[in-house]
Amino acid sequence: NVNLKINGLDVTAPAGSTILEAARGAGIKIPTLCFLKDINEIGACRMCVVEVKGARNLVAACVHPVNEGMEVQTNTPLLRESRKRTLELLLSNHDKKCLSCVRSGQCELQELCQELGVTDEEHFAGEMTHYELDDSAVHMIRDNNKCILCRRCSAVCEKVQTVGVIGPNNRGFATFIGSPFDMGLGETSCVSCGQCIAACPTGALYEKDSIEAVLDAIADETKHVVVQPAPSVRAALGEEFGYPMGTDVEGKMAAALRRIGFDKVFDTDFSADLTIMEEAHEFLDRVKNGGVLPMMTSCSPGWIKYCEHYYPDQLEHLSSCKSPQQMFGALTKTYYAEKMGIAPEDIVCVSVMPCTAKKFEIGREDQNAAGVPDVDISITTRELARLIRKVGIDFRSLPEEGFDDPLGESTGAGVIFGATGGVMEAALRTAVEELTGEELEKVEFMEVRGAEGIKEAVYHVAGMDVKVAVASGLSNAKIIMDKIRAGKADYHFVEIMCCPGGCVNGGGQPQVHADVRNFTDVRAIRAKVLYDNDAAKTLRKSHENPSIQRVYEEYLGEPGSQKAHHILHTTYVK
Ligand code: HC0
């Protein structure tokens, strides 16, 4: 440990800490803008500057380590003035249309301006650069007029996702964030994960909004509009309405969706159970009949796009199962449509996802079981929050309600899909019973839980060693894929989720202020919601879901049947 003084207070901090961390540990907040822990540690924005006794210049607290006997001041008039000037300089080339900005009220720049008393007076008036919006990607818009060049987005894209399709172009005053060769983002190999949006402190990056399309569909009397929220939405939507991170708002979410006016409030957790039926069957079939191993999960569309682009020679590893979002839509427009006597083209299927890549997935080929798109509109958790506010629902005073039949019933296996390792655990609960023919006593597979980027485990089942791996975040997916490509992996089953920590930390989830994100384990807190939700359920294995059993009895026959294949499986493109 190291002893130092911060603002005259005696502070002890672990050796190797930065000044920022030491101050934080002592309850002293130093403002930051560009800093993202482990991702963007470049000390560039100058917001976190502090005075260190004996140092000639102000130092950046986010990267400067503490030393024994150091004396630090974090909030002197000089520092406040310096930070204020930094903000004024940023604002001098910033489109200050806060009223119409999607981030207003949740913008880190706006908040700092308020805290430091920076108004929109022009202190450094001069030429403003004007940039065209980049709306070339299916899932998001980039508005460089609101970019502050913090590089949080490009660091995430490059380091966490190993995609690297956005970054600084030009130098000096002419610097802007863009794609190589001035391409639109939609022309690059961007996988639509939205992790750059989650990292952005301002309104420079945001998803393409489909709220009006949802309201139009609901207003159209000729349409039957059904909605399916993903597992992870219930674990984070509450954050938008002032609930502490880690609050399960499943019941209020269902009530809100009903009040928005959807004809049926169903649940993606239902089709997550259905996915397990098909995926576990496919896995056992591959094992028994010498199919390609390892089999890899296929429910995360950012991961699928990454695999298609960077590992086109490895596509035969991907499970042919559609994602739960798509299985849900496919079943709605076949089974449910027939049951209700509604033409598939008169049904509008809306999904609420923690994900921006789901906007891309709904437009993929071979995702139209009934001859029309399986899913019509996909909105993010953030868009749902805006929709709830827009239609005047007081979320906090809503009662807790349930989902509708028959596509709303789920087991605990479905809900844990949203956390990294959840699909693997859910699949094991079904596959192990199938392999051994005995009832599984302990349904928890703790080895595949937790927010680490890569997890491996071996399970001894019916005389066989089943080797599994779980990875989240594409930089971790890359490690696994390079091993497989090199013939150095002997896994049987691999789960990959595009976003670090899985869907709970998806690019469509409520944005988390860097000040929270840098010092809390957001993924673990949200994942706990899903594991608690699972533990509270009586049914925790997908094959025990009565509604799923009925779908097979009445309609699909067996898992892996021809009909199931036609409706619930898909293909990939090199
Ligand atoms: Fe996920 Fe899904 S678990 S990808 O993270 O598999 O987005 O939550 O909806 O489709 O179920 C996201 C979350 C889903 C799908 C499910 C899967």
Ligand code: SF4
């Ligand atoms: Fe990179 Fe994902 Fe953003 Fe695309 S959506 S630019 S892949 S971080």
